[in-house]
Amino acid sequence: MNKIAILYGTSGGSVESVAKQVQDLFEGTADIYNVLDVSLSEIQDYKYIIVGTSTTGIGDLQDDWEGFLPSFAKIDFTGKKVAIFALGDSASYSTSFAESMKVVYDEIYDKVEVVGRVPDVGYTYDDSTAVEDGVWFGLPLDEDNEYDMTEERLEKWVEQLKKEFV
Numbered sequence: 564m565n566k567i568a569i570l571y572g573t574s575g576g577s578v579e580s581v582a583k584q585v586q587d588l589f590e591g592t593a594d595i596y597n598v599l600d601v602s603l604s605e606i607q608d609y610k611y612i613i614v615g616t617s618t619t620g621i622g623d624l625q626d627d628w629e630g631f632l633p634s635f636a637k638i639d640f641t642g643k644k645v646a647i648f649a650l651g652d653s654a655s656y657s658t659s660f661a662e663s664m665k666v667v668y669d670e671i672y673d674k675v676e677v678v679g680r681v682p683d684v685g686y687t688y689d690d691s692t693a694v695e696d697g698v699w700f701g702l703p704l705d706e707d708n709e710y711d712m713t714e715e716r717l718e719k720w721v722e723q724l725k726k727e728f729v
């Protein structure tokens with residue numbers, strides 16, 4: 564078992580594909596689980612947890628994560644750190660871009676240190692609850708319109724996490 568777990572929920576496969584890219588960038592030091600069929604006992608012992616979700620409805624959490632989040636929030640987070648990445652569509656959903664990140668953040672911010680926050684630079688959208696004072700609560704990604712930027716954004720983010728996961 565590694566120290567890092569990537570927990571993803573996906574509706575159409577995009578989050579899964581990004582989660583696998585994140586796992587590759589950790590070069591064998593991260594395990595990966597779909598929240599659709601993971602149990603709390605499988606993830607309880609990881610020190611560092613990466614949450615990967617997409618945004619549905621208007622700023623809502625991906626369906627499988629919606630079901631799993633109440634259980635996830637009950638983990639004993641002592642000594643752990645969590646980072647969040649959220650997919651969204653900054654063109655079609657420009658006023659609720661990647662807001663699922665905020666849904667996760669709100670559930671856990673008073674229980675665990677949330678790392679992996681990135682500055683709101685290079686994104687084009689109108690509004691998002693997932694930004695505060697120019698900083699996102701995690702990493703937003705847009706596989707619908709900006710898929711060509713994902714690799715660079717992930718590489719930078721994982722380098723950041725390697726420093727914060729200590």
Ligand SMILES: Cc1cc2nc3c(=O)[nH]c(=O)nc-3n(C[C@H](O)[C@H](O)[C@H](O)COP(=O)(O)O)c2cc1C
Nearest residue numbers: 574575577578617618620621622651652656660661
């Ligand atoms: C019904 C529906 C609602 C969506 N709502 C939002 C939204 O409010 N904000 C946003 O940024 N993206 C929204 N999206 C875009 C998805 O988050 C995006 O396409 C994502 O890449 C899907 O990833 P997945 O297929 O792995 O779940 C929505 C997509 C669908 C189909």
